[in-house]
Amino acid sequence: MNRGPVKRDVDENDGLAADLLQAVRAARPDADIPLIVKAYLAAESWHRGQLRKSGDPYITHPVAVAVILVGMDADDPTLCAALLHDVLDDTSCTKDVLQTEFGHEIADLVEQVSAMNTAGDQLGTVAITSPAAEAAGDSRVLLIKIADRLHNMRTIGYLPAATQVDKSEQTLQVQVPVARALGADSIGAELADLASATLRRHQAPPTATGRMLFVSAVLLPASMRSRWREEWLAELQTLPTRRARGVFAGQILLGIGRMSVTLHSAHVRHRRRSRSKFRT
Amino acid sequence: MGQAPRMTLQTQYVLRALLADPAGEHYGLQICAETRLPAGTIYPILARLERAGWVRSSWEDPAAHVAEGRPRRRYYKLTDEGAELARDALERVERSRVKLRAGALRSDAPGVSW
Numbered sequence: 160m161n162r163g164p165v166k167r168d169v170d171e172n173d174g175l176a177a178d179l180l181q182a183v184r185a186a187r188p189d190a191d192i193p194l195i196v197k198a199y200l201a202a203e204s205w206h207r208g209q210l211r212k213s214g215d216p217y218i219t220h221p222v223a224v225a226v227i228l229v230g231m232d233a234d235d236p237t238l239c240a241a242l243l244h245d246v247l248d249d250t251s252c253t254k255d256v257l258q259t260e261f262g263h264e265i266a267d268l269v270e271q272v273s274a275m276n277t278a279g280d281q282l283g284t285v286a287i288t289s290p291a292a293e294a295a296g297d298s299r300v301l302l303i304k305i306a307d308r309l310h311n312m313r314t315i316g317y318l319p320a321a322t323q324v325d326k327s328e329q330t331l332q333v334q335v336p337v338a339r340a341l342g343a344d345s346i347g348a349e350l351a352d353l354a355s356a357t358l359r360r361h362q363a364p365p366t367a368t369g370r371m372l373f374v375s376a377v378l379l380p381a382s383m384r385s386r387w388r389e390e391w392l393a394e395l396q397t398l399p400t401r402r403a404r405g406v407f408a409g410q411i412l413l414g415i416g417r418m419s420v421t422l423h424s425a426h427v428r429h430r431r432r433s434r435s436k437f438r439t
Numbered sequence: 440m441g442q443a444p445r446m447t448l449q450t451q452y453v454l455r456a457l458l459a460d461p462a463g464e465h466y467g468l469q470i471c472a473e474t475r476l477p478a479g480t481i482y483p484i485l486a487r488l489e490r491a492g493w494v495r496s497s498w499e500d501p502a503a504h505v506a507e508g509r510p511r512r513r514y515y516k517l518t519d520e521g522a523e524l525a526r527d528a529l530e531r532v533e534r535s536r537v538k539l540r541a542g543a544l545r546s547d548a549p550g551v552s553w
Binding site for chain 2 (some may be wrong): 359389412422
């Protein structure tokens with residue numbers, strides 16, 4: 160794969176780039192737009208043909224990370240490094256190429272972000288608290304990693320359940336405290352929120368009534384289980400007394416048969432419809 | 440729009456509760472309280488209404504529930520078309536009920552002679 164940046168301008172129909180540039184212009188009128196466009200075109204070219212687990216073109220991820228960073232008042236090198244943050248790991252692009260095209264500062268940022276990936280899965284606790292990381296002193300690398308994690312958590316539903324649980328636990332232990340330490344409180348809150356919601360979806364809750372609800376959802380179609388589990392557990396948690404929680408869980412349990420039939424029949428009908436479409 | 444849901448008495452209660460505030464967002468426990476129906480009854484109804492396209496559901500905005508320190512809620516809302524269809528369906532049920540009552544009062548109505 161040998162695709163360097165060829166184009167020099169953003170395609171007018173490129174909505175993704177347009178959204179990014181609009182966000183940059185609104186937040187920082189003094190931003191170096193040509194440089195950011197160049198980083199976007201390079202990243203888009205290197206990642207071309209790659210897909211996210213969601214099926215979206217891979218470039219949507221670095222762009223989303225850059226947009227998150229725009230909201231955190233990141234400077235131009237940080238935004239460019241965010242756009243390029245996966246090219247060293249996931250494409251044949253080398254640091255030399257980055258250095259030639261974008262200079263030392265951006266190439267170093269990208270390299271440090273990549274180094275964290277290889278040193279224990281993303282931003283291991285050791286990596287941040289180590290003297291080396293502190294000496295490097297570039298909190299911009301951490302900012303990129305936090306924004307990277309935020310977008311990955313927003314789209315975590317496309318990963319296997321076990322990975323979702325691992326990533327969520329790690330997010331609560333590592334990325335949330337780091338985000339807060341960097342003063343990015345709203346990012347920290349959203350990360351904590353996404354991670355705990357994901358854990359609630361996948362892990363049986365500790366109370367007996369919660370477990371009862373969790374287990375009864377097994378009767379629902381697999382694709383819908385997590386939604387109803389989360390919805391019911393959230394309602395359960397707002398009930399003030401143990402008795403009220405018990406009544407609620409008991410009622411759900413009594414109705415779960417009908418619920419199961421309702422949801423499964425919708426499923427089957429949908430499948431039949433799509434099958435008959437193939438026949439004609 | 441999917442197939443219209445059957446107008447059981449419970450479905451009518453749920454639709455009335457939603458129509459009481461057609462633009463508002465409703466959540467499960469709230470609908471339970473308003474209809475006095477048990478949770479196990481209203482969720483299958485909501486699932487059916489959603490499938491029919493009368494109701495849309497979505498997760499609560501993080502800002503609201505984080506501030507209140509509770510997990511996010513699933514909110515239900517009538518779609519524009521759903522609100523209209525629900526009003527029509529309730530009206531039809533009401534009309535047939537009135538007709539039924541009127542029929543029962545007539546002495547020559549079939550079925551009441553014995």
